[in-house]
Amino acid sequence: MSFNTNDFRDIDPGQRVLMGPGPSDVPARVLQAMSAPCIGHLDPTFLSIMDETQRLLRFLFQTENGLTIPVSGTGSAGMETCFVNLVEPGDEVVVCVNGVFGTRMSDIVNRLGATLIRVDAEWGKTIDPEDVRKAVQGKNPKLLAVVHAETSTGVCQPLEDLANIARECGALFLVDTVTSLGGIEVALDKMGIDAVYSGTQKCLSCPPGLSPISFSPAAMKALENRKSPVVSWYLDMSMVSSYWGAERKYHHTAPINMIYGLREALRIIAEEGLDARFARHQLNHTALVAGVEAMGLSMLVQEGERLPMLNAIRIPGGADDLKVRKALLNDLGMEIGGGLGDLAGKIWRVGLMGHSSCRRNVFLFLSGLETMLKFQGVKVREGALEAASSVYA
Numbered sequence: 001m002s003f004n005t006n007d008f009r010d011i012d013p014g015q016r017v018l019m020g021p022g023p024s025d026v027p028a029r030v031l032q033a034m035s036a037p038c039i040g041h042l043d044p045t046f047l048s049i050m051d052e053t054q055r056l057l058r059f060l061f062q063t064e065n066g067l068t069i070p071v072s073g074t075g076s077a078g079m080e081t082c083f084v085n086l087v088e089p090g091d092e093v094v095v096c097v098n099g100v101f102g103t104r105m106s107d108i109v110n111r112l113g114a115t116l117i118r119v120d121a122e123w124g125k126t127i128d129p130e131d132v133r134k135a136v137q138g139k140n141p142k143l144l145a146v147v148h149a150e151t152s153t154g155v156c157q158p159l160e161d162l163a164n165i166a167r168e169c170g171a172l173f174l175v176d177t178v179t180s181l182g183g184i185e186v187a188l189d190k191m192g193i194d195a196v197y198s199g200t201q202k203c204l205s206c207p208p209g210l211s212p213i214s215f216s217p218a219a220m221k222a223l224e225n226r227k228s229p230v231v232s233w234y235l236d237m238s239m240v241s242s243y244w245g246a247e248r249k250y251h252h253t254a255p256i257n258m259i260y261g262l263r264e265a266l267r268i269i270a271e272e273g274l275d276a277r278f279a280r281h282q283l284n285h286t287a288l289v290a291g292v293e294a295m296g297l298s299m300l301v302q303e304g305e306r307l308p309m310l311n312a313i314r315i316p317g318g319a320d321d322l323k324v325r326k327a328l329l330n331d332l333g334m335e336i337g338g339g340l341g342d343l344a345g346k347i348w349r350v351g352l353m354g355h356s357s358c359r360r361n362v363f364l365f366l367s368g369l370e371t372m373l374k375f376q377g378v379k380v381r382e383g384a385l386e387a388a389s390s391v392y393a
């Protein structure tokens with residue numbers, strides 16, 4: 001096998017507007033931080049960067065939890081971390097499923113040899129706490145797991161009732177906050193969440209590669225009291241926590257420059273302030289929905305259950321899903337997502353996550369979509385930009 005080194009040009013993807021289900025646009029400051037020199041994973045300078053990253057993560061998760069760290073891997077690695085550490089073969093585990101990511105959690109529970117108690121809701125709807133209450137009757141679940149922000153549908157799951165059910169039946173409460181963290185409130189201690197995982201490339205606007213997690217004292221106790229060792233060596237938090245804790249014991253080489261990036265992304269969030277950041281996500285979402293509905297299109301999720309960072313829009317009759325997305329990418333450099341599973345070809349998923357949640361992107365998307373739809377001969381009403389403007393006014 002031979003090749004000419006000229007075959008391999010510099011990487012130059014050009015500018016994009018990332019308005020899909022993740023990754024979101026990464027601020028220049030984060031990319032710049034990632035290009036700082038790579039140093040040793042036990043270098044005192046790096047150790048203090050780790051400590052600062054943990055402090056910033058505790059601020060974002062609003063928690064005092066000691067074990068609050070970024071797992072080396074994407075959001076799915078964080079998901080697997082929570083289950084492999086907290087679940088043992090034979091445990092009963094309740095998983096709420098109303099989209100792709102609840103389905104993925106069930107898959108992991110089955111692989112671990114646990115007993116899955118699955119509570120389903122229609123995709124696009126929230127989980128009904130009454131269904132969970134019925135499912136746990138006479139059972140003794142170790143864990144109750146739910147997705148806060150179901151990125152496949154745009155549904156925001158209220159957590160309060162589910163947290164109460166978990167407490168009543170003595171189960172740990174595990175929440176997927178991959179898409180919610182940094183866009184809506186995720187206050188672990190106040191909300192009674194025992195285990196949580198997230199991802200860097202959604203509302204934190206950092207490249208993919210790390211998964212922030214946090215375990216409450218009750219979750220730590222469950223880990224300590226295991227009868228069998230954690231089946232994954234790499235994701236075993238009883239070992240990884242010794243590197244992030246006072247011992248600084250080598251486990252695996254931390255992805256140094258990724259952690260630089262995360263620290264910078266968290267610093268940007270702290271500078272903006274959590275309330276201001278959540279309000280910004282809400283405002284841009286409201287403007288986008290106003291514009292979409294003014295065009296005569298409709299949202300998949302009913303009002304009051306919608307996520308501000310992921311907008312699922314029903315594809316209107318006569319529109320060609322793929323052609324619209326291709327045109328947005330080729331003409332505007334804009335990425336939006338299509339539907340998954342049964343919703344493929346039925347919805348567009350428009351992300352307004354982190355750095356991507358801004359007025360410019362709302363107007364760019366609305367004008368782009370209106371143009372593409374008219375070009376395809378789909379009837380759309382006038383006034384989308386005016387409707388969005390009036391939200392900002």
Ligand SMILES: *Cc1c(COP(=O)(O)O)cnc(C)c1O
Pocket residue numbers: 022074075076077079101147149150151176177178179199208
């Ligand atoms: C993106 C996402 C994941 C998976 O994260 P990866 O970084 O793709 O591994 C899990 N849960 C939710 C809700 C997500 O949106």
